Amino acid sequence: MATLGNTFPPEIASGIDWLRVKELEEQQRSLLHSVVCGFNQMLDLRDLNTGIHSTRLAEWALRVARKLGLPEGDLYQLEVAALLHDIGKIGIPDAILRKEGKLTEEERRLMNKHPEYSWSILRLFPGLEKTSLYALHHHESFDGRGYPGGLKGDEIPTGSRIVSVIDAYDAMISNRCYRKGLPHEEAVRRLSAGGGTQFDPIVVRAFLEIAGQEVADVFAATGASPSAVI
Numbered sequence: 001m002a003t004l005g006n007t008f009p010p011e012i013a014s015g016i017d018w019l020r021v022k023e024l025e026e027q028q029r030s031l032l033h034s035v036v037c038g039f040n041q042m043l044d045l046r047d048l049n050t051g052i053h054s055t056r057l058a059e060w061a062l063r064v065a066r067k068l069g070l071p072e073g074d075l076y077q078l079e080v081a082a083l084l085h086d087i088g089k090i091g092i093p094d095a096i097l098r099k100e101g102k103l104t105e106e107e108r109r110l111m112n113k114h115p116e117y118s119w120s121i122l123r124l125f126p127g128l129e130k131t132s133l134y135a136l137h138h139h140e141s142f143d144g145r146g147y148p149g150g151l152k153g154d155e156i157p158t159g160s161r162i163v164s165v166i167d168a169y170d171a172m173i174s175n176r177c178y179r180k181g182l183p184h185e186e187a188v189r190r191l192s193a194g195g196g197t198q199f200d201p202i203v204v205r206a207f208l209e210i211a212g213q214e215v216a217d218v219f220a221a222t223g224a225s226p227s228a229v230i
């Protein structure tokens with residue numbers, strides 16, 4: 001797991017016993033980590049974590065971020081965003097969340113509120129300020145047609161562009177009670193087709209290099225179908 005950077009600025013830390021500062025930082029990190037794990041567990045219990053294991057998605061997000069040169073200090077917040085970006089779905093009624101048919105316009109309007117709800121939860125935690133922004137913008141579209149801000153291209157935080165790709169991949173390959181997940185190859189085709197419109201093409205390329213290699217390795221080891229190995 002990525003680590004959260006030092007949380008006490010040097011001008012404050014200089015006047016205090018350094019070992020005590022380190023101890024407090026460690027306690028703060030540990031507390032935040034417990035909160036993140038607890039929230040993730042809550043999403044599992046509410047069946048809001050879909051498909052492939054959420055920690056694997058978070059690991060892929062980190063690897064994409066490193067490949068794209070995201071600052072080391074932002075990685076922990078990205079990892080948390082990969083795990084908790086949909087936590088705002090807690091605020092969406094089950095009748096909408098679990099509806100099998102097409103959503104009405106009003107239902108869609110409510111459903112599209114979930115990134116803002118995620119932001120409103122995550123922003124309350126010191127040390128997760130960037131996480132809350134990554135979550136807020138994870139449904140923006142590279143061409144500006146997404147929500148909630150209608151941001152486009154580089155206006156969208158890189159962390160959000162990464163979460164957007166892994167989230168879409170997860171949604172595509174996951175089984176639902178009303179439909180079977182797509183095979184890996186079809187998900188790859190759709191992600192590639194969406195590069196430059198819905199998704200950042202650079203993020204898509206980096207993600208597919210990482211996920212593709214891992215899927216191929218597992219496939220080679222198990223002899224299973226690539227649609228079933230994750």
Ligand SMILES: [Fe+2]
Nearest residue numbers: 085086138139
């Ligand atoms: Fe979402």
